[in-house]
Amino acid sequence: MAPMELALILGWWLAAASGAQKLPPPSLSLHPSQGVSLGDNVTFRCHLPQSAAWVWLYKGGLWTHNMYQDKEQDTAEFSILSTNREHAGSYQCQYRLYWTAETSEKSDPVELVLTDHSFPPPNISLSPGKRVGTGTNVSIQCWNQGYGADFLLHKDGCSAPIQRQELLVEDKATFTILGVTPADSGTYSCSYRPWAQRFLSSPIGNNVTLEVAPTPAPPxxxxxxxxxxxxxxxxxxxxxxxxxxxxxxxxxxxxxxxxxxxxxxx
Known part of the structure; x- marks a missing residue:
């Protein structure tokens, strides 16, 4: 290891030990941000508020990758080729400025959730029916084949799950939408994450379509x-x-x- 690199690493450790955490944190993004399956490639981008010399990537609070930037750049990229189960988890990044002992705080965490197609997709049902009037309470049930899990309810057009329910033992989740309006019309589906492997997900299962019709006033x-x-x-x-x-x-x-x-x- 070159003497300059050794000095930079030593300076970082001294800064961390002295609590010199004065710089604004970076932000971390994942590309692609969702729908990543085992075996896919992913890239973490650490966005820096100012140019830095060293950038670190952490998984579960533990250092996993580092990058020395020999040019003044405001983004550092870390790529993982052909992801496996060990890559799933929560990530953060951190940076250090050129020629100083100052290190930033860590970024907000970003979760890498990998779809494992060895998990069977969940089933889904809709009650009281496909077409209901405004103001009706609607229940959507999702279940799997015996996995205690976190169940997630998805709606087409929404980038994130709209509801989540954790079941440690049971294998059926019931999501309730109270007093539906025409805005609740749409296509719904489910996925689940086994409770012992919260960063692994089942494929999204079959879907159901809800139609909410405006209800005229009673006589x-x-x-x-x-x-x-x-x-x-x-x-x-x-x-x-x-x-x-x-x-x-x-x-x-x-x-x-x-x-x-x-x-x-x-």
Whole structure:
């Protein structure tokens, strides 16, 4: 190892030991960000708020990769070719500036979840039915073949799962959507992650389609609305009539006073 590289590493360890964590943290992104299966290639990109000399990648809090940047760059890339189960996990990155002992805080964690096609896809059902009216409570059940797992509910068009449910022993999850509206219409599906291997996922299973139709007001509600409208109309007419009466009465009184003794007309 070159003396300069050895000095940089030693400086980093001294900075870490002294708690010199003053720099803003980087951000970490995963490419592709989802739908990664065992055997696929993935790339971690550590985005730096300023150019750095050393960049480290951590998995589960433990250092796994490092990169020395000989050019001033604001992104460091770490690629994993042909992923396996050991690569699944939570990752962070960290950097150190050129010619200083300052190291940044670690980035927010990014999860690499790998789809394992050896897991059978889950089943799914929809209740009370495919087509429901606005305001109905809908249940979507997902189950597998005996795996205690975290179940995730997906909706087409949403990049992330919309609901999640952890089951340690049971193998059936029930997701409830209360008081559905037409916005809840769409295609739903499920996946699961075995509780002992939370960064491995089953393939997404079959889907169900929910159609939410606008529900007209019940006849009783329509009659009540009509009665309310009539009452409000009558009240408005009564107020107008009373106002007109008082105006005319006041005018009549003013006329009589004008025609009497001492009035303007005498």
């Amino acid at each position: 009783g509600d329509a009659r009540r609305s009509l009665v309310v409208a009539v009452v409000r109309g009558c009240a408005a007419a009564l107020v107008f009539a009373l106002g007109l009466y008082f105006v005319l009465d006041a005018r009549s009184l003013w006329v009589r006073r004008g025609d009497g003794p001492g009035g303007e007309g005498s």
